[in-house]
Amino acid sequence: MIKAGIIGASGYTGGELLRLLVNHPDVELELATSRSLAGKPVASTHRHLEGFLGLKYENPEPEEIRERCDVVFVAVPHGTAMNYVPQLLDGSTKVVDLSADYRLETSVFEKVYGIKHIDPRNTVYGLVELHPEAAKEDLVANPGCFPTGANLAAAPLAAAGLIDVAVFDSKTGISGAGIAPSETSHYPNLAENIIPYKLTAHRHRAEIFQELNRLDPNLRNISFTPHVIPTVRGILTTAHLFTKEPLSTGDVQALYEEFYRDRPFVRLPGGVPSLAAVRGSNFCDIGFEADKENNRVVVLSAIDNLVKGASGQAVQNMNLMFGMKEIRGLWLPAAAP
Structure with a gap:
């Protein structure tokens, strides 16, 4: 043990x-x-x-x-x-x-x-889907919650060198702010409200830039804005990925299916992903639609910020570090509804 x-x-x-x-x-x-x-x-x-x-x-x-x-x-x-x-x-x-x-x-x-x-x-950046080499390390840096959803949303297109501009808009549950209460997490301030913050300078942009620029060194135009929404768990990221050439939704589907073919915790269920479908689980659900007129692909990712965005991903890394399958102890469906 x-x-x-x-x-x-x-x-x-x-x-x-x-x-x-x-x-x-x-x-x-x-x-x-x-x-x-x-x-x-x-x-x-x-x-x-x-x-x-x-x-x-x-x-x-x-x-x-x-x-x-x-x-x-x-x-x-x-x-x-x-x-x-x-x-x-x-x-x-x-x-x-x-x-x-x-x-x-x-x-x-x-x-x-x-x-x-x-x-x-x-240190290896422990986003397993992009860094399987974490399995060989004694120290792994577990990624931030926002970068996990953003990078998984954009990685296949970035790796193919197809992104010209990437704009990320993320909505997070209040648990991402931690257990200590704050003005933002005070119920009357958050209920029936959406609170954008750090509009152009959130610290997690550095991680998003680092990983997408590693996949495509020419990709430098990357923006990120987070919002807090009145829910406990989850991050829904909308990525507006402006591409160097027009793509169809079928083109994107084929690219993402191939990129994540052996990645058990990334699912492509079709349509718009739901926070409810990943709550309490280590899955990242991704959906997309191509906008050929504007050379844009809209990609959405849904994760539980406390699981795939933090603790579940940490266990996923531990599994690989000890030579186990990454799904060990994590292959659990979401808690729904």
């Missing part, structure tokens, strides 16, 4: 990791950390795990975590993970970092996040 630990287990991402790992056939949950909740039962904050998990929160030193665990999931705010990761890596313990600390080149990270990086290193 793989002994797993979670640093920062009290938030939404930590709770989702616990939910997925508690029934993983090859994983034994060894520890869940929280500085402020040390000594309290994990189920006292994650009430959905009552009866499934007897762990109590701990606050051990990184060296003890490393000794007790085969894999550690680091679910802490950006700028914090880099303080833990070097102490966890010893040649046998594997780490999946869910923060932004290792997703970007060091210079880009420092510019985007305004933080000096104390542990610069080359």
Whole structure:
């Protein structure tokens, strides 16, 4: 059995990791950390795990975590993970970092996040559908939620060198803002409302640019604007992909079917994808329609921001890092309705 630990287990991402790992056939949950909740039962904050998990929160030193665990999931705010990761890596313990600390080149990270990086290193970006080489690594940088939906929506066209301009419009559930309440997440402010934010300078644009530019170095005109909508989970991304030549919907269908042929968590169900159809699952559903008059392809992707956008993808990476099939412990349908 793989002994797993979670640093920062009290938030939404930590709770989702616990939910997925508690029934993983090859994983034994060894520890869940929280500085402020040390000594309290994990189920006292994650009430959905009552009866499934007897762990109590701990606050051990990184060296003890490393000794007790085969894999550690680091679910802490950006700028914090880099303080833990070097102490966890010893040649046998594997780490999946869910923060932004290792997703970007060091210079880009420092510019985007305004933080000096104390542990610069080359790390694989853990979007499995684009980086299967993560299976060979001891440290994988788990992607952000918005970039997961955006990059999966555009990757086949980018890899074919067909995109001239890419414009992404994403709608996210409020759980993406984290467990701490804020003015935005206050019910009267969000209910029956849509709140756009960081219209041209959201930090996740850097990840979208990094991955699409890697697929096509000539693609540089990439824009992204996020919105918060009054739902708990999910990200629906509308990608307006202006192409270098007119394409039919059939052309796009063939391209996407081939690109994602061996990618079990990307589905092409036809029509407009639904957040309800992916809720609680690790799937990304993609739909599209070509606009030949304007050399535009509209691609929509739907993911659960806490699963494929965070914790499920982290487990998917862990599976490959330990030589298992990526679907292990994750092949579950969505919770519908």
